[in-house]
Amino acid sequence: MRKSNYITREGWDRLDKELKYLWKEERPRITRSVSEAAAQGDRSENAEYIYGKKRLREIDRRVRFLVKRTEELTIVYYDPKQEGKVFFGAWVTLLNEDDQEVSYRIVGPDEWNAKTGEISIDSPMARALIGKAVDDEVVVKTPEGERVFDVIKIWYK
16 A cells, blocks of 8 residues: 655654754764774674674665655645644544543654554544544444444644
8 A cells, every 4th residue: 555645744853853863973973883893804704894884774775765755745734724623633532432532643654653642644543534523423444343433522733
């Protein structure tokens, strides 16, 4: 499945911070350590040199990905017209079938985080929530079968 190209401002800032850190701090530091390790002689048995080169490849791969991905992304900003309905960037509190409350925020696929309740716009839950209002019923297809939720609160920070 293709990833959406949407991201919140906070998500964009995190990716941009990671890119700048890798390019301006981590890569130069590792490059220096590789140069120092190379100066010590036999590179074939030099663990610092081998690890450093491997780490440089990892950094370069991540930097290439971040540069390419950030060029494709569209930052979605809050619009007051969204109030009362679930759209990208919304926090939503739901009541599940067991009368337990769960809260999610709909974010881009590059920034979801299950620990903080942020779910990807591409997830079945987010797709089912888009356009819903308070008191709407939401049916989500899961591997275990259909689950029903009631929307009880929507807010934007």
